[in-house]
Amino acid sequence: MIFYTLRRLAYGAVVMALVTVLVFVIMRMVPGDAVSLQLQETGVSAEEAAAMRAQFGLDDPVWVQLWTWLAGAFQGDFGTSYYGGEPVLSLFLDRVPVTVQLGLLAMVIGSLLGIGLGIVAAVTRGSATDGAVRAFAVAFLSVPNFVVALLLLTMFSLWFAWSPPLVYAGPGEDFGSWLQQIAIPVFALGTGGMAAMARMTRSSMLESLGSDYIRAVRAKGAGNRTVIAKHALRNSTISVLTLLGLELATVLGGTVIIEQMFSIPGTGQLIYQAVLDRDYPVVVACTIFYAALFVVIIIIIDLLYALVDPRIRTGRALS
Template sequence: MLRTILHRLLGMIIVMALVVTIVFIIVRVTPGDPAAMMLGPDASEADIAALRTKLGLDGPIITQFAYYVLGLVQGDFGQSIFLNQPVTQALAARAEPTFFLTLFSLLIASIIALPVGILSAYWRGSLFDQAATTLAMFAASVPSFWLGLVLMQIFAVKLGWFDTSGYGGPGASFGERLNHLVLPAVALGVVSSALITRFTRASMLDVLSDDYVRTARSKGMSEWRVVIRHAFKNALIPILTVIGLTAALLISGAVVTETVFGVPGIGNLVVSAVLRRDYPVIQGALLVIAGLYVLVNFGIDMLYLLIDPRVRY
């Protein structure tokens, strides 16, 4: 078991090293000069060159990369060019909306997908199964931002049940903030539930026909106990995998949804940073998202060890 954990940790380090390199290169080759954008169209070439020197953008790429990696090792993600504050501080200020939006979206997706997937597999070929499969395919093809706009038009503009945008004022209560997150969380959750539903159905179909399920039924166990305790438990590993991947995708997928609903989260910050060519913020946000993605997958791997003892060996 310890060997498995060390192997996963080594893999995480290698992946993050590759992510750091790729993110740095992609951001640097993107067209646009942040110094020129900061000073405006009336700035002279001398002023732009002086600002590039001040920001450290005039040195060789290798030198910039070396200083960047050295800063990361020391926990320094750099200084935001436009916000004039440390990147870690800018990300921390935007982390709460993104965290709760991702959490609520994943809860909504799981609450929808798990029961539907289990019942669809149990009633295979029935009208319910066909309807669930069709709706899952439809949900998978719907863009989350379009669904968000539809929900906003119906439940915020026409009915007035929820707020259209924002995250509440500085002194807003948790209930007020939750009211702002309901529509974007539903938009992300419904779209994400399609993949979990299909994987749950497929995984349950694989185990419902196994010998141990028939043996459990022959012993007189109730159908609920056979399906949930025996079949669902053994089908849980691939389902956990797709839930973990969905959680990671929700973090990155919140970029568009946060922009549509005006949620001041990390996704909104990334969009603003891209438009302004704020290199440190873009790099820091992408590294945080990639790090969370890796951590989620590591957590799922550790859950494997708890759910299925065979994984330990």
């Protein structure tokens, strides 16, 4: 188990290294930089622009800039924003609670609804209800969450003359306003996970309900509710938990556009604005943080699988 864990950590380190290099290089391949944008906005002279580029290190080769950034990152210094001069780590940590609130609510609500719909579809297999749930799942898996958010926003505005507040207020400041502002974003972010969870739960439940173990439980006189809740659903937990971990990372990654659409001051909005401003330190650091989240979640899922089934860590094929 120790060797398996070390191997997974090594894979994660390689992924993080590749992500760092790719993001660093790609951002510098985009036409224009922070100094060019400030030059257009404020009209500074060419001499001042050259001095700013030298100050930010933008005149150095890309590999020199990358090495300098990595040297600072290993010491906990992820750079300073080109706009405002604030440390990137402080900017990110200030906005993390907002994104975590949004992402966790979306995941919890989407997962609970998805699991419930999956159970209903499995129990009513072949019925109109089952067909409706499957159609619903396919539809929401096919539509991006920001399109769902836009449709909901348009529908509520036109039909009910209602739109969420424009100024964000935290739950501790104004709970009612906060609830109104995150209602649509939470549902929009949760639709993809809800649809995926419904499909996964339905498939796992059908497999469990058709197993010899469940037939033996029924033969012993167990009621339908006991069979579903105590036995079939429990056996389907592993697949559902795997998807749950991945959905958490996906939901948090999907906040980039949603937060910008609804003026929610989270890390997604920070990344969006940093890309527009060519604020390289912010983009690179935030991308690394998000990539690290994905890698950690995937490693945890792999380790949990290895604990459940030793054949996974020994490399033997499952029968």
